[in-house]
Amino acid sequence: METIKDIIAFLMDRKKYWLIPVVLALMILGVLLIFAEGSAIAPFVYPFF
Amino acid sequence: MKILGISAYYHDSAASISIHGKIIAAAQEERYTRIKNDPSFPSHAIWYCLEKADVTLEELDAIAFYDKPFLKFERLIENYYANAPKGFLSFITAVPVWLRKKLFLKDIIRRELKDINNGKKTTVKLLFPEHHLSHAASAFFPSPFESAAIVTLDGMGEWCTAGIYSGKGNQIEVFKELHYPHSIGLLYSSFTYFLGFKVNSGEYKLMGLAPYGNSKDIPPYINIIKNELVEVYEDGSIWLAPEYFSYTTTLKMIPIPKWESLFNIKKRNPEENIEQQHCNIALAIQKVTEEIILKIAAHAKAITKSEYLCLAGGVALNCVANGKLMQSDLFKEIYIQPAAGDAGGAIGAALAAHYIYFNKKRNNEVEDIMPNAYLGDDFDNESIKNYLHKKNAKYHLYNEETLVEKTVELLLEKNIIGWFQGRMEFGPRALGMRSILADARTPEMQKKINLNIKYRESFRPFAPIVLEEDAFKLFDLSQTSPYMGIVTALKEKYLNPIPKTFEKYTLAEKQAHQQSDFPAITHVDGSARIQTVSKNPDTRIRKLLEQFKAASGTGILVNTSFNVRGEPIVRTPKDAYTCFMATEMDALVIGNFILLKEEQPEQNRIHRKTFNPD
Numbered sequence: 001m002e003t004i005k006d007i008i009a010f011l012m013d014r015k016k017y018w019l020i021p022v023v024l025a026l027m028i029l030g031v032l033l034i035f036a037e038g039s040a041i042a043p044f045v046y047p048f049f
Numbered sequence: 050m051k052i053l054g055i056s057a058y059y060h061d062s063a064a065s066i067s068i069h070g071k072i073i074a075a076a077q078e079e080r081y082t083r084i085k086n087d088p089s090f091p092s093h094a095i096w097y098c099l100e101k102a103d104v105t106l107e108e109l110d111a112i113a114f115y116d117k118p119f120l121k122f123e124r125l126i127e128n129y130y131a132n133a134p135k136g137f138l139s140f141i142t143a144v145p146v147w148l149r150k151k152l153f154l155k156d157i158i159r160r161e162l163k164d165i166n167n168g169k170k171t172t173v174k175l176l177f178p179e180h181h182l183s184h185a186a187s188a189f190f191p192s193p194f195e196s197a198a199i200v201t202l203d204g205m206g207e208w209c210t211a212g213i214y215s216g217k218g219n220q221i222e223v224f225k226e227l228h229y230p231h232s233i234g235l236l237y238s239s240f241t242y243f244l245g246f247k248v249n250s251g252e253y254k255l256m257g258l259a260p261y262g263n264s265k266d267i268p269p270y271i272n273i274i275k276n277e278l279v280e281v282y283e284d285g286s287i288w289l290a291p292e293y294f295s296y297t298t299t300l301k302m303i304p305i306p307k308w309e310s311l312f313n314i315k316k317r318n319p320e321e322n323i324e325q326q327h328c329n330i331a332l333a334i335q336k337v338t339e340e341i342i343l344k345i346a347a348h349a350k351a352i353t354k355s356e357y358l359c360l361a362g363g364v365a366l367n368c369v370a371n372g373k374l375m376q377s378d379l380f381k382e383i384y385i386q387p388a389a390g391d392a393g394g395a396i397g398a399a400l401a402a403h404y405i406y407f408n409k410k411r412n413n414e415v416e417d418i419m420p421n422a423y424l425g426d427d428f429d430n431e432s433i434k435n436y437l438h439k440k441n442a443k444y445h446l447y448n449e450e451t452l453v454e455k456t457v458e459l460l461l462e463k464n465i466i467g468w469f470q471g472r473m474e475f476g477p478r479a480l481g482m483r484s485i486l487a488d489a490r491t492p493e494m495q496k497k498i499n500l501n502i503k504y505r506e507s508f509r510p511f512a513p514i515v516l517e518e519d520a521f522k523l524f525d526l527s528q529t530s531p532y533m534g535i536v537t538a539l540k541e542k543y544l545n546p547i548p549k550t551f552e553k554y555t556l557a558e559k560q561a562h563q564q565s566d567f568p569a570i571t572h573v574d575g576s577a578r579i580q581t582v583s584k585n586p587d588t589r590i591r592k593l594l595e596q597f598k599a600a601s602g603t604g605i606l607v608n609t610s611f612n613v614r615g616e617p618i619v620r621t622p623k624d625a626y627t628c629f630m631a632t633e634m635d636a637l638v639i640g641n642f643i644l645l646k647e648e649q650p651e652q653n654r655i656h657r658k659t660f661n662p663d
Contacts, residue, residue, distance in 0.1 A: 003153050010119040019123065022130050030144035 054399030115394030136298035180206025187397030188361035189216035202364035204234035245317030262332025270333035285345030387532035388476030425473025481590030494569035516604030615661025
């Protein structure tokens with residue numbers, strides 16, 4: 001709950017309202033991926049994330 | 050004011066603790082877990098910091114994490130949104146990691162700290178200074194300057210990949226930032242990858258390889274780099290051509306076939322032979338990087354109107370570029386944070402919280418607030434002896450004076466010494482506390498240490514550790530270099546003439562050429578990465594150099610980190626003895642004990658065949 005509040009405060013502060021639907025859509029997709037993800041993903045060469 | 054600084058989850062996780070604005074302790078997690086560049090939560094390092102400072106978690110005023118996770122997530126999302134549908138594979142790799150963990154960092158940190166806090170979740174305030182602000186703070190606050198220009202350079206933080214700041218008193222003002230995906234660090238790392246070294250740790254190998262390049266052969270490569278890959282502007286900002294960099298959308302740094310046709314050479318795979326063309330490409334990107342850094346520094350000076358410069362961020366570990374910066378005389382003096390990479394973010398975050406967030410006064414004229422980077426564990430003679438007894442190791446115990454005398458004798462007899470004294474250094478460099486030492490005048494020493502002690506590539510140079518007063522006589526140096534952050538040339542009178550056909554020599558022949566009177570520390574271009582040792586503080590390494598000077602005429606030794614390839618620097622007597630027994634090191638000087646290899650029990654010998662790639 002604290003994280004969601006923090007994210008909303010962050011988006012308001014950054015005034016990037018257009019990101020809200022994008023973040024929501026991508027998060028839904030992301031949650032689906034957590035359930036569906038396989039294990040054979042190539043190792044990443046740089047920790048971008 | 051007591052603040053714990055943390056860097057974690059990307060690479061080189063670390064912790065530090067500051068009390069009243071002074072760093073009391075700092076350590077990298079890798080030294081405890083023995084996993085090089087360990088990115089995991091630095092629980093061991095935090096334990097150590099709290100214990101050393103004699104502070105409980107609940108007594109802290111704040112915990113500062115070295116970057117802003119939401120801002121990083123914003124960059125990630127905008128990047129995928131901008132590139133969609135490209136980048137889907139990268140997206141499905143990254144987003145679950147974020148949704149499971151990194152987005153909930155506050156909670157994760159509190160949970161991770163539970164064990165340290167007797168099973169209770171901590172309620173201490175959590176702060177998240179920006180990644181590059183943490184770097185800037187790590188460079189400016191420990192510097193001796195009241196005001197200075199600050200330049201930060203790395204692969205990337207949240208959005209920022211390079212920044213120009215102005216530091217004054219206890220505040221840091223942002224002047225300019227370069228944003229992702231345009232990054233000097235990622236440009237250099239792309240070449241690291243193309244030339245067969247590991248991204249994020251092999252960059253210093255690329256830097257070491259560059260001097261083997263032939264100056265007359267590099268203009269075509271520089272043209273390719275500047276015409277096709279990167280646009281360099283007058284203020285030092287850069288624009289990377291997106292078609293030649295794939296890290297925004299794929300799981301690779303670069304599109305390999307495009308680079309292969311651009312440079313007309315196959316990507317080198319790790320452990321493959323190094324050819325002259327590889328060296329030439331390394332030299333070309335090193336030169337371009339130096340040009341960019343010099344332009345940024347000149348611009349920083351122009352807009353901040355400062356006479357002093359502070360540097361941090363992974364690219365500030367490029368000590369060849371730092372040396373060029375020193376020689377440019379743009380600034381009166383340069384301070385380079387010894388832990389310039391992400392580990393140093395733990396120090397920067399703590400100091401940023403103390404000075405900027407809590408608005409505490411800075412008083413740097415009085416003392417060094419991160420004392421010589423000697424911030425790690427130390428072990429007394431009693432605990433060393435207990436370990437040696439446990440191993441049935443044969444040792445000789447001396448008082449300090451005799452210990453130093455005996456060590457000098459061993460060095461003069463061309464022995465290679467493991468040197469373990471006092472508090473462990475913070476940052477990637479061994480600064481005379483966890484070092485391997487040898488006589489710099491011995492021609493075969495570089496090859497011997499590379500192949501028989503460190504088990505690493507023979508082209509890699511070693512750095513000198515030198516008495517401060519001798520450094521100015523031996524090297525083209527205009528300031529001290531206590532943290533081994535500057536590469537500069539030996540004075541001409543110590544250099545041997547370079548044969549006319551030198552550029553036609555093979556890599557092995559170049560290595561075999563004796564460059565100077567101090568061949569073990571002189572790189573192929575007559576340069577060296579210097580660590581100067583001053584009278585203050587009065588350390589045992591200082592005494593050793595003084596005694597060595599009395600015996601040999603010059604206070605200079607080979608100094609390389611006490612570890613083998615792919616392993617972190619040793620932390621404990623156990624690590625030191627294990628490393629000593631697994632290599633061809635001749636003697637171990639640990640606390641007040643000297644151990645000779647030939648006297649050690651045969652069953653203690655360790656025969657290693659494989660080493661982790663580094």
